[in-house]
Amino acid sequence: MLARRIIPCLDVRDGRVVKGVRFRDHVDMGDIVELALRYRDEGADELVFYDISATPQGRSVDRSWVERVSARLDIPFCVAGGIRDVETARGVLHAGADKISINSPALERPALIGELAEAFGVQCVVVGIDSIREPDGEWRVRTHTGDPDRMRAPRVRTLDWVVEAQRLGAGEIVLNCMDSDGVRRGYDIEQLRAVRAQCTVPLVASGGAGEPGHFEAVFREADVDGALAASVFHGGKVRIPGLKRFLRERGVEVRND
Amino acid sequence: MRVVLVDAGGGNIGSVRYALQRLGVEPVLASDADTIRAADRVILPGVSTAATVMGRLRELGLVETLRGLRQPLLGVCVGMQLLFEHSEEDDTPCLGLLPGRVRRLQAGEGVRVPHMGWNRLRLLREDALLAGFADGDHAYFVHSYAADVAADCIAGTVHGREFAAAVRRGNVMGAQFHPERSAAAGARLLANFLQMDPS
Numbered sequence: 001m002l003a004r005r006i007i008p009c010l011d012v013r014d015g016r017v018v019k020g021v022r023f024r025d026h027v028d029m030g031d032i033v034e035l036a037l038r039y040r041d042e043g044a045d046e047l048v049f050y051d052i053s054a055t056p057q058g059r060s061v062d063r064s065w066v067e068r069v070s071a072r073l074d075i076p077f078c079v080a081g082g083i084r085d086v087e088t089a090r091g092v093l094h095a096g097a098d099k100i101s102i103n104s105p106a107l108e109r110p111a112l113i114g115e116l117a118e119a120f121g122v123q124c125v126v127v128g129i130d131s132i133r134e135p136d137g138e139w140r141v142r143t144h145t146g147d148p149d150r151m152r153a154p155r156v157r158t159l160d161w162v163v164e165a166q167r168l169g170a171g172e173i174v175l176n177c178m179d180s181d182g183v184r185r186g187y188d189i190e191q192l193r194a195v196r197a198q199c200t201v202p203l204v205a206s207g208g209a210g211e212p213g214h215f216e217a218v219f220r221e222a223d224v225d226g227a228l229a230a231s232v233f234h235g236g237k238v239r240i241p242g243l244k245r246f247l248r249e250r251g252v253e254v255r256n257d
Numbered sequence: 258m259r260v261v262l263v264d265a266g267g268g269n270i271g272s273v274r275y276a277l278q279r280l281g282v283e284p285v286l287a288s289d290a291d292t293i294r295a296a297d298r299v300i301l302p303g304v305s306t307a308a309t310v311m312g313r314l315r316e317l318g319l320v321e322t323l324r325g326l327r328q329p330l331l332g333v334c335v336g337m338q339l340l341f342e343h344s345e346e347d348d349t350p351c352l353g354l355l356p357g358r359v360r361r362l363q364a365g366e367g368v369r370v371p372h373m374g375w376n377r378l379r380l381l382r383e384d385a386l387l388a389g390f391a392d393g394d395h396a397y398f399v400h401s402y403a404a405d406v407a408a409d410c411i412a413g414t415v416h417g418r419e420f421a422a423a424v425r426r427g428n429v430m431g432a433q434f435h436p437e438r439s440a441a442a443g444a445r446l447l448a449n450f451l452q453m454d455p456s
Contacts, residue, residue, distance in 0.1 A: 074439070
């Protein structure tokens with residue numbers, strides 16, 4: 001049986017891992033390889049590196065750190081941020097990333113998803129979606145969420161985009177529920193269930209993890225394949241070995257270390 | 258020991274090279290027949306599609322080279338699928354070093370395709386390639402096609418149906434999972450491949 005994945009997400013800027021404080025002042029957290037290996041040792045199943053300097057500044061990913069990570073890390077990792085064409089994706093994949101994740105560029109030009117799937121296979125192509133519930137009760141997407149001044153709201157329903165992204169060649173969907181993000185009151189089960197019902201490829205939940213019970217709930221109730229989290233892991237509020245023990249004891253299939 | 262990584266444009270070739278380096282081995286990347294024939298060990302990695310990698314092997318004139326190898330050969334992911342006779346992916350004739358066909362995985366209730374993540378190995382027979390493995394060990398998979406469990410299968414995995422996770426017939430071996438991304442288990446498989454006595 002396929003194990004449910006626990007996925008720490010690391011924000012990267014200029015080859016260092018940083019922690020954002022209200023989107024602006026970034027605190028240095030350490031060397032990217034050291035932190036990656038620490039999470040691997042603790043039992044992370046996969047890592048996501050989000051290059052936060054890339055999209056808002058219109059830059060693409062610096063590949064040198066991707067290679068440094070790939071040389072040392074023996075679990076899969078995904079690179080997100082600033083990938084908006086096949087050539088950039090090729091560079092990141094050839095530097096050793098297992099998957100690339102695209103978000104705003106995919107909404108600006110949906111054909112990008114198909115181009116990447118054609119070039120590298122759907123298994124490399126992750127589509128990240130930032131989603132928020134609007135006053136009319138519909139979930140809709142947001143782009144450029146890394147910078148509050150540049151955030152945009154295209155009139156696209158999240159559920160429609162989930163279907164369209166798969167049709168174009170997404171091999172995995174990461175759904176970041178903005179209403180629950182950073183609040184630590186649990187994943188947005190209702191929205192994730194709705195997306196799950198439309199999603200035949202792997203689905204990863206993001207936004208809202210605050211304690212081990214939230215992971216159990218999202219796996220059980222929304223049937224997601226993976227759960228991504230950042231601050232609860234970085235701050236030490238949830239430790240992965242304890243989290244996996246907790247899940248295992250409650251009958252959730254997780255990887256043995 | 259000369260270890261050759263066949264460079265047929267597979268996206269994971271760098272990751273496999275790093276995995277071998279972590280074991281203290283510096284592999285040679287090669288796409289010419291002479292270098293491949295002179296190796297002690299040959300690894301055929303593969304990401305992308307069966308048709309893409311087979312097409313590339315044909316362009317490079319390596320199909321007969323690989324078919325004629327006598328030294329241990331390890332196919333990884335798509336590289337393993339190519340060891341069989343045929344892949345349903347783009348209706349692709351493959352190397353035919355192992356009998357059998359590669360078919361698409363079927364999505365269903367709770368079964369997502371691509372099969373992506375850590376899954377358990379079921380050991381089907383004892384083999385030096387899987388020395389030190391225990392039944393139920395996890396390995397990392399990313400794929401949408403797989404070979405059926407047949408006589409050459411030494412480990413299986415269930416995702417919807419059971420399929421071949423590792424195969425061996427004499428010096429022809431394969432892993433459907435990614436040893437370069439399967440933590441300690443993956444390193445063990447690669448070390449076994451490097452250390453085993455050729456049959």
